[in-house]
Amino acid sequence: MIELKRREELIENNLGLVHACANRFRNRGVEYDDLYQAGCVGLIKAADGYDDSLGYSFSTYAFPVIMGEIKRIFRDGGTVKIGRAMKEKIRNAKQIKDDFTLKNGYEPTVSQMAELMGVDVAEAAEILTASMPIISLTSEDENESRQLDIRVESPDESISEKLALEQTVSSLCEEDKKLIEFRYFKGLTQSKTAQLLGISQVQVSRKEKKILLEMRKRLT
Numbered sequence: 001m002i003e004l005k006r007r008e009e010l011i012e013n014n015l016g017l018v019h020a021c022a023n024r025f026r027n028r029g030v031e032y033d034d035l036y037q038a039g040c041v042g043l044i045k046a047a048d049g050y051d052d053s054l055g056y057s058f059s060t061y062a063f064p065v066i067m068g069e070i071k072r073i074f075r076d077g078g079t080v081k082i083g084r085a086m087k088e089k090i091r092n093a094k095q096i097k098d099d100f101t102l103k104n105g106y107e108p109t110v111s112q113m114a115e116l117m118g119v120d121v122a123e124a125a126e127i128l129t130a131s132m133p134i135i136s137l138t139s140e141d142e143n144e145s146r147q148l149d150i151r152v153e154s155p156d157e158s159i160s161e162k163l164a165l166e167q168t169v170s171s172l173c174e175e176d177k178k179l180i181e182f183r184y185f186k187g188l189t190q191s192k193t194a195q196l197l198g199i200s201q202v203q204v205s206r207k208e209k210k211i212l213l214e215m216r217k218r219l220t
Contacts (some may be wrong), residue, residue, distance in 0.1 A: 001017050009189045010047040011121070012056050016212060017059055018043050021066045028074075033107065035070055040110050040125045042069030048122075058187030089127045093117060162199070168218050184206060 018039035046062035055202050096116050100108045108116065114124035169180055175197065182193040183204075190208070194201045 008049045008064060011043055013189050017062060018066055021070055025070055030073055035129045037125060038069045038073055039066045042066035044122045044125060057185055059184045093127050168215050179207060180211060185219060
């Protein structure tokens with residue numbers, strides 16, 4: 001079990017990984033916000049279960065956990081049972097979320113919802129995930145009922161994506177390459193990465209966003 005501060009750093013500094021995982025499931029019948037919230041639950045679970053003494057980076061450990069939580073939305077369908085206490089929390093969260101959105105013009109983040117509800121981020125994410133609409137794998141149109149297919153990646157596709165990612169990373173300049181290596185392959189925090197690169201944490205944050213945007217353009 002890692003210390004609380006380290007846990008919070010892992011969660012805060014790896015939200016980009018959640019976005020990357022959620023993006024893989026866009027346009028499959030689930031709102032992106034719902035995918036992201038489920039991914040946040042996976043990220044929190046990964047942070048709780050990660051043991052840095054095992055020798056691999058946090059992102060390597062967290063990726064399948066995050067993907068598993070997102071895929072659970074599709075897999076569980078209508079089998080999820082929600083208790084009375086959770087239903088009350090969901091109603092309360094929905095009211096808080098609607099009030100916040102009406103007042104501010106945008107939806108609150110998981111962290112903001114946690115603060116507004118007076119709970120920690122993990123519980124807020126759990127409540128928001130439980131409030132997601134159920135997806136039916138059978139849909140009907142005017143002519144007939146049909147089964148919805150959930151796309152599953154083939155091993156070949158996974159290998160192709162990995163090769164494309166490695167090629168994209170290798171095309172970066174040396175400093176950018178080190179930044180990505182420290183952050184996503186070694187699972188270091190922005191603060192530690194800044195120390196190793198001899199720049200400020202703010203610079204790391206800005207460069208990281210710029211690099212990820214460029215990599216996303218190249219990969220898509």
